[in-house]
Amino acid sequence: MKKMRSAVLALLIFFTISFLTGCALLVIGGLAGATGYLAAKQGYKIQSPVVKKK
Numbered sequence: 001m002k003k004m005r006s007a008v009l010a011l012l013i014f015f016t017i018s019f020l021t022g023c024a025l026l027v028i029g030g031l032a033g034a035t036g037y038l039a040a041k042q043g044y045k046i047q048s049p050v051v052k053k054k
Helices: 002-041
Strands: none
Touching: none
16 A cells, blocks of 8 residues: 555656646746747848848
């Protein structure tokens, strides 16, 4: 019974950490998108360093 309880606890901790990691990635992605939007609103432009000559 004690082994079963510790196994369930270990799985619960594993899934909790996995869930929080996924949520952290979503939050970071949202912050990056919001930052890009606000920067574009203030006049900053994103451009590639590679320029095609005409």
